[in-house]
Amino acid sequence: MTGSLVVAGLGPGAQELITPEVAAALARATDIVGYMPYVARVAERDGLQRHASDNREELDRAGFALRLAADGRDVVIVSSGDPGVFAMAAALFEAIEAGDPSWRELDIRILPGISAMFAAAARIGAPLGHDFCAINLSDNLKPWETVEKRLRAAAEADFVIALYNPISKARPWQLGRAFELLRGIHPASVPVIFATAVSDPRERIDVVPLGDAEPTRADMRTLVMIGSSQTRLIPRSSGNAFVYTPRFSGAVS
């Protein structure tokens, strides 16, 4: 009896952004494990068990999936976006390292997906066209001082910055503090992109200058990107301006 465990990225929301590799893994799974809204994106069918859990239970969920696979089931843990970016893959390896040694020998595969920042960037141009970084703004698993240090380092070295998990009910002030810190380094004109529910019917994308960026524009489904000093707008007579960061740059002071 040989089970398997796959961690699959479902992308930002639209079916047409799910890779054939992930679709094939979902089609042969006996069990789908994950946070409720992601599990709901996998259609019911005969022979498939869907196990939905709450958002805060990553380690428990990983352990549950590992036990199912060890029992011979073909398990897929579903993540939105890419599973390796602030999602379930790291939690799985934390569980493996701390857990039963036999879990290390299971058939385990991570299947990449379209991460929110690339889906969002594609919608408005090419804001990530030059060096960039991704920061999880949540201070649940690291001290806020570490977040601030990284924001400062990234802005001073003129990276474009993608902020995951910018805001939640339990973390209401962090995004505003981040904008304040960045306004101390960057000109007020640097574009900030609020990309909410990308590729979903509720998609909304706003671009505002850093000087006017208000944290209230973001919610739990928002990806926030802050341009570098080089990020530019190309106005159009119809539709939104394109936003992009050129491939070239000068010296960083």
Next chain:
Amino acid sequence: MTGSLVVAGLGPGAQELITPEVAAALARATDIVGYMPYVARVAERDGLQRHASDNREELDRAGFALRLAADGRDVVIVSSGDPGVFAMAAALFEAIEAGDPSWRELDIRILPGISAMFAAAARIGAPLGHDFCAINLSDNLKPWETVEKRLRAAAEADFVIALYNPISKARPWQLGRAFELLRGIHPASVPVIFATAVSDPRERIDVVPLGDAEPTRADMRTLVMIGSSQTRLIPRSSGNAFVYTPRFSGAVS
């Protein structure tokens, strides 16, 4: 006569990593434009013209594609990986900004793809499971001093670092200099991942400690990732160790 212009990410190489959205765009294109090996990944068919060019001609290629679209053709510019990450999307917007004002009103869409760093990360675990950055190591379009400043800032703030375009015949010493700089900041034990030709039959992935990292392991198809101080290995009795970066971290000194 209304043409269209799509910039599509073909992912790292395997067909099963191409999104249905990109596959549909390729199926309806009249013209495929791009660097030769990427154009070669799109099968010939009646009614399709394939225009392959050299690697160094991004701006010319973008202008050519824009003129075709303005003439009413349905054009797809193909990129490997994600088109917004050190690829054709930024070059396209540079051409649009400098070019004919009517180009801004064309039907232009960017379609995301699986970027090399996520494909590589998925193959060995979850090295990008915590805050990370992506740096184009080429100093063709920016001063080498800017690259060094960003490497130093990223390592001091303890980001995982993904290096695109680490080495080429014309840029033989930069990767070695980058390792040297990083060894001055990180412990010698920090894992370095050399991921070459991911998802292709020639795929090869090596993990070595930073202290032993040799630039000669990389070629033009290699993505290099340098762990943070927290990146960990999980040894297995069969196969390579898993490499991952936990979701939590302490204060950064």
